[in-house]
Amino acid sequence: xxxxxxxxxxxxxxxxxxxxxxxxxxxxxxxxxxxxxxxxxxxxxxxxxxxxxxxxxxxxxxxxxxxxxxxxxxxxxxxxxxxxxxxxxxxxxxxxxxxxxxxxxxxxxxxxxxxxxxxxxxxxxxxxxxxxxxxxxxxxxxxxxxxxxxxxxxxxxxxxxxxxxxxxxxxxxxxxxxxxxxxxxxxxxxxxxxxxxxxxxxxxxxxxxxxxxxxxxxxxxxxxxxxxxxxxxxxxxxxxxxxxxxxxxxxxxxxxxxxxxxxxxx
Amino acid sequence: xxxxxxxxxxxxxxxxxxxxxxxxxxxxxxxxxxxxxxxxxxxxxxxxxxxxxxxxxxxxxxxxxxxxxxxxxxxxxxxxxxxxxxxxxxxxxxxxxxxxxxxxxxxxxxxxxxxxxxxxxxxxxxxxxxxxxxxxxxxxxxxxxxxxxxxxxxxxxxxxxxxxxxxxxxxxxxxxxxxxxxxxxxxxxxxxxxxxxxxxxxxxxxxxxxxxxxxxxxxxxxxxxxxxxxxxxxxxxxxxxxxxxxxxxxxxxxxxx
Numbered sequence: 289x290x291x292x293x294x295x296x297x298x299x300x301x302x303x304x305x306x307x308x309x310x311x312x313x314x315x316x317x318x319x320x321x322x323x324x325x326x327x328x329x330x331x332x333x334x335x336x337x338x339x340x341x342x343x344x345x346x347x348x349x350x351x352x353x354x355x356x357x358x359x360x361x362x363x364x365x366x367x368x369x370x371x372x373x374x375x376x377x378x379x380x381x382x383x384x385x386x387x388x389x390x391x392x393x394x395x396x397x398x399x400x401x402x403x404x405x406x407x408x409x410x411x412x413x414x415x416x417x418x419x420x421x422x423x424x425x426x427x428x429x430x431x432x433x434x435x436x437x438x439x440x441x442x443x444x445x446x447x448x449x450x451x452x453x454x455x456x457x458x459x460x461x462x463x464x465x466x467x468x469x470x471x472x473x474x475x476x477x478x479x480x481x482x483x484x485x486x487x488x489x490x491x492x493x494x495x496x497x498x499x500x501x502x503x504x505x506x507x508x509x510x511x512x513x514x515x516x517x518x519x520x521x522x523x524x525x526x527x528x529x530x531x532x533x534x535x536x537x538x539x540x541x542x543x544x545x546x547x548x549x550x551x552x553x554x
Numbered sequence: 555x556x557x558x559x560x561x562x563x564x565x566x567x568x569x570x571x572x573x574x575x576x577x578x579x580x581x582x583x584x585x586x587x588x589x590x591x592x593x594x595x596x597x598x599x600x601x602x603x604x605x606x607x608x609x610x611x612x613x614x615x616x617x618x619x620x621x622x623x624x625x626x627x628x629x630x631x632x633x634x635x636x637x638x639x640x641x642x643x644x645x646x647x648x649x650x651x652x653x654x655x656x657x658x659x660x661x662x663x664x665x666x667x668x669x670x671x672x673x674x675x676x677x678x679x680x681x682x683x684x685x686x687x688x689x690x691x692x693x694x695x696x697x698x699x700x701x702x703x704x705x706x707x708x709x710x711x712x713x714x715x716x717x718x719x720x721x722x723x724x725x726x727x728x729x730x731x732x733x734x735x736x737x738x739x740x741x742x743x744x745x746x747x748x749x750x751x752x753x754x755x756x757x758x759x760x761x762x763x764x765x766x767x768x769x770x771x772x773x774x775x776x777x778x779x780x781x782x783x784x785x786x787x788x789x790x791x792x793x794x795x796x797x798x799x800x801x802x803x804x805x806x807x808x809x810x811x
Contacts, residue, residue: 389668392661404769505672507766517777520752520768523668525675527762533781537774 336452344434366413370399379433401510409474435496442481606716614698623688642671673765699742726755727787
């Protein structure tokens with residue numbers, strides 16, 4: 289392994305010092321992403337799938353669609369369920385067992401982005417109001433952890449949803465009859481998450497693992513295709529000033545545009 | 555055992571979804587103005603066994619917070635060599651909401667426990683008590699929107715009540731957008747029927763934002779306004795927080811004879 293979960297004090301200091309002078313240890317600018325590689329349709333068994341590499345961080349997302357009951361308060365809408373697994377093979381710090389707070393937070397932040405931007409046209413996923421709807425399962429599988437899981441997972445989740453195919457069907461007396469052919473999952477928005485780390489009172493975009501060890505705190509901003517903010521999450525033990533939060537929102541606007549171009553054509 | 559189906563009983567509180575949450579004259583469903591907080595009542599030192607405790611009522615929210623520590627860490631291997639381990643459990647009572655909530659921690663509660671802990675930690679001098687833990691318990695007895703914020707406000711007071719050295723108090727308040735209008739301190743109906751909810755926590759003297767979450771949709775300009783509205787609410791609650799501590803701990807100086 290080229291990285292370890294513990295970063296030497298000297299290196300921590302170096303990372304922080306470089307950032308105060310506007311540079312980063314891996315040569316990136318403060319608002320540069322690492323190289324992003326996107327593959328879709330990597331798992332044939334899944335209804336949709338994608339694998340995102342963000343530098344050395346690697347996340348796979350698979351979607352599955354099942355028929356189930358809607359929530360009683362929204363009887364004519366399909367259901368979205370997001371789950372994240374920090375698979376033990378992804379990092380020496382990940383342990384097997386039920387989801388811990390980190391994986392729950394990861395799943396819920398990605399979920400909020402998709403849900404609040406109304407990315408999936410859930411009203412088209414109703415089969416029989418109050419009785420049968422489609423349930424879209426988005427399962428995030430972290431394969432290699434090198435920092436910034438939120439952005440990588442949000443990207444992979446969006447790519448997998450865009451890649452998702454649903455079987456054609458017709459309803460006969462409350463029963464679903466499968467017809468030949470597939471249609472894409474109805475989507476109307478493309479939420480993109482941008483995560484900032486605060487190090488030495490400066491904001492950097494897309495922190496990698498060692499920067500995450502040094503950072504005081506982080507902020508994730510998810511934006512819709514028209515540049516509106518649809519979700520936010522602050523994490524970590526530090527704090528932000530009002531100016532930093534507003535600055536982050538401005539940078540996020542540019543970055544999400546940039547990433548969305550990459551995603552939607554890819 | 556198969557899950558028993560329970561008939562949904564008639565609601566205890568009038569919960570019929572109102573047609574309009576804000577009237578034309580900017581009056582909200584509970585009679586408040588757009589930038590008005592709900593009535594708030596805070597007390598500290600309300601529990602006998604805890605090292606520090608606080609109780610808050612904000613509108614219909616009723617929340618207890620308690621602190622145990624600094625104390626020995628259990629299990630031992632979690633102890634940190636250079637600082638105290640801060641732990642937090644945000645939990646809702648089964649009877650706190652309309653339909654009974656299972657007492658097992660939900661994913662929402664796990665996430666909120668994490669963000670609340672991370673919102674309080676910057677205010678605490680954790681490095682003063684290495685190899686110990688400080689446990690924060692937040693019990694929501696009745697919920698009506700904005701419980702994470704009210705719970706945080708109470709928990710910070712409970713930490714102060716426990717005599718734990720702190721850089722600042724932490725105070726939290728939500729703002730959001732309902733029917734296109736920016737509003738402060740959303741109730742449950744406003745949160746569910748509205749467009750945006752943005753909970754925020756502040757260390758008022760250090761001007762540090764320690765919790766920031768959002769869901770809904772906002773332009774960058776609207777976002778700035780909502781954040782400022784929430785900050786304003788925090789500062790008003792902070793005055794109450796200070797008042798509460800003073801009323802408990804400041805002893806009137808004896809009048810000289």
